[in-house]
Amino acid sequence: MKNRESRANRPNVANLTVHSTQTTSVAVYGGLNEIGGNKIVLKAADGRAIFLDFGFEFRYFNDYFDEFLPIRKTQVLFDGFQMGFLPLPDHLISGIYRPDLWAFNEQQIHEIFPYMKNDSLKITHVLISHCHGDHIGSIRYLNPQISLVCGKISKSILKFLETYSKSGTMFSDILRYGVRFQIDEKGGRMNKKSKNFQIIWRKIYDLPAYYQGDLEETCSFEVQFFPVDHSLPGAGAYFLEDKITKKRIVYTGDLRFHGRRRDLTEKFISAAQNFHPDLLITEGTRLGRIEAANPPNQDNFTQDIIDNKEFNKFATENDVCKELARIIRLAREENREGDSPKLILFTCAGRDTNRLESFFLACKSQNRSLVLLPKSYLFLKLMVQLGQTEISEKEFEEIRVFLPKKGWGVYEAKDYSRSPDCKAIYNDSHQIRAQEIHQNPSKFCLQLSFYNLTDLLDIRPPAGSHWIRSESEPFTDEAEIKMDKLLNWLDIFQITPSTIHNAHCSGHLSPEDLEKMIQTINPKKILVIHSEHPEILSKLSLPDKIEIITPSKGKEMVI
Ligand SMILES: [Zn+2]
Numbered sequence: 001m002k003n004r005e006s007r008a009n010r011p012n013v014a015n016l017t018v019h020s021t022q023t024t025s026v027a028v029y030g031g032l033n034e035i036g037g038n039k040i041v042l043k044a045a046d047g048r049a050i051f052l053d054f055g056f057e058f059r060y061f062n063d064y065f066d067e068f069l070p071i072r073k074t075q076v077l078f079d080g081f082q083m084g085f086l087p088l089p090d091h092l093i094s095g096i097y098r099p100d101l102w103a104f105n106e107q108q109i110h111e112i113f114p115y116m117k118n119d120s121l122k123i124t125h126v127l128i129s130h131c132h133g134d135h136i137g138s139i140r141y142l143n144p145q146i147s148l149v150c151g152k153i154s155k156s157i158l159k160f161l162e163t164y165s166k167s168g169t170m171f172s173d174i175l176r177y178g179v180r181f182q183i184d185e186k187g188g189r190m191n192k193k194s195k196n197f198q199i200i201w202r203k204i205y206d207l208p209a210y211y212q213g214d215l216e217e218t219c220s221f222e223v224q225f226f227p228v229d230h231s232l233p234g235a236g237a238y239f240l241e242d243k244i245t246k247k248r249i250v251y252t253g254d255l256r257f258h259g260r261r262r263d264l265t266e267k268f269i270s271a272a273q274n275f276h277p278d279l280l281i282t283e284g285t286r287l288g289r290i291e292a293a294n295p296p297n298q299d300n301f302t303q304d305i306i307d308n309k310e311f312n313k314f315a316t317e318n319d320v321c322k323e324l325a326r327i328i329r330l331a332r333e334e335n336r337e338g339d340s341p342k343l344i345l346f347t348c349a350g351r352d353t354n355r356l357e358s359f360f361l362a363c364k365s366q367n368r369s370l371v372l373l374p375k376s377y378l379f380l381k382l383m384v385q386l387g388q389t390e391i392s393e394k395e396f397e398e399i400r401v402f403l404p405k406k407g408w409g410v411y412e413a414k415d416y417s418r419s420p421d422c423k424a425i426y427n428d429s430h431q432i433r434a435q436e437i438h439q440n441p442s443k444f445c446l447q448l449s450f451y452n453l454t455d456l457l458d459i460r461p462p463a464g465s466h467w468i469r470s471e472s473e474p475f476t477d478e479a480e481i482k483m484d485k486l487l488n489w490l491d492i493f494q495i496t497p498s499t500i501h502n503a504h505c506s507g508h509l510s511p512e513d514l515e516k517m518i519q520t521i522n523p524k525k526i527l528v529i530h531s532e533h534p535e536i537l538s539k540l541s542l543p544d545k546i547e548i549i550t551p552s553k554g555k556e557m558v559i
Pocket of ligand 1: 230232
């Protein structure tokens with residue numbers, strides 16, 4: 001169990017914030033003392049306000065829910081207010097929820113929060129930094145009068161997520177949603193297949209890189225958007241200026257220096273320095289993290305994973321890429337020395353384009369074909385089209401896509417009717433099935449995820465094949481159990497610690513880089529979010545005059 005103390009900060013009717021005017025202020029409703037779930041409000045002097053991200057706090061799902069104990073879709077506001085994973089719509093954030101959800105939940109909500117209303121909306125926009133679930137995962141519950149703002153790449157990613165995510169997940173209902181609880185003329189309950197079923201489209205503004213200016217009249221801030229380096233393309237930071245008080249705020253979103261687009265983060269920081277912000281709201285993910293020994297102890301590797309140690313063994317994405325090439329070369333040399341051919345399996349975040357690119361480059365250098373799971377393949381294809389990777393369209397042709405067995409398991413088109421990603425690649429000439437990999441294991445490097453482990457029974461990798469773990473460590477009990485199961489599966493095929501490898505670098509700033517960034521930007525005040533240990537900030541070497549602000553959840557602070 002993590003973050004028990006921070007739950008004491010859950011908002012309730014007793015600590016309603018006081019609405020003030022003529023000043024610019026900040027209030028944090030999610031992302032304090034925890035990684036993710038960012039929900040930050042900036043209120044302008046004229047009383048109108050914006051959200052910076054509106055993410056989902058994964059710890060709630062991890063601690064209370066399960067695959068078969070899901071969040072109740074129809075009671076989500078009633079449940080969210082009681083449990084704390086959605087903030088109560090008090091003064092500053094009044095009226096923020098979808099009218100259909102509110103109307104259906106109102107009576108129950110009033111049993112616990114008698115005076116709570118969902119009117120007098122003051123929030124005009126939600127500015128999305130990037131499309132990770134801990135930044136966008138609760139937007140689906142927001143009032144459609146709140147417009148969405150994001151970079152152009154993020155808008156394409158939102159469309160991708162809408163197409164390929166199952167309905168009911170945190171990535172659905174963001175661009176549009178079907179109004180719940182609709183009744184037809186005969187009193188019957190309508191569903192999305194019903195005639196005249198009402199769909200609401202949210203307004204979305206997609207900003208080009210380095211946009212500067214007004215959003216629309218209703219927004220009380222002037223906005224600038226800066227792309228930054230992160231483990232997901234399209235990530236951006238915002239510069240905001242209250243049109244009345246001229247107070248300036250910089251919000252970093254998630255960022256780093258050590259991916260393939262370090263130049264973006266550098267450009268952002270030098271612009272932020274010249275912007276002279278009154279407040280810098282920065283991520284602090286890696287503050288106070290216990291990072292594992294360097295290099296990790298291979299003998300104790302499995303136990304280290306279970307013990308929740310972090311393996312930021314590699315400082316940069318280029319270092320990860322070199323390590324991948326080394327591991328793949330190792331497998332080739334074994335083959336040359338007369339060992340039977342081995343397959344290389346790997347696990348990584350499916351939308352980490354930098355990492356997929358590293359696997360592509362490493363495979364290319366060692367004459368192996370990269371085989372991706374359908375969703376990663378489609379995502380990478382989109383990123384190639386959008387110029388978000390150095391892989392050219394011609395090079396992308398070298399990548400294969402794995403078609404798993406579904407439905408009756410006979411590879412007929414009908415087997416994939418419920419699987420939009422498999423359906424999309426069903427006729428793709430780069431498609432590959434388990435049998436071909438089984439027959440030529442030394443030709444391929446195949447992506448594996450927890451949810452396609454049963455495909456191993458079709459692929460049947462040779463004993464002693466390699467597995468590369470290329471993702472962050474399991475953070476939760478649930479993830480540790482999954483990791484345990486994955487290792488059990490590998491063990492069936494005699495993939496044991498001697499052929500298990502680790503190659504990963506973080507999507508976030510190191511504490512040293514964070515320190516340098518703050519020194520350079522030199523804001524008047526600083527607020528650390530997206531961090532389990534924001535208190536460590538005071539141990540960094542920062543100019544004395546920078547004031548560190550530490551608001552409690554939902555408390556409005558004047559900037
Ligand atoms: Zn992120």
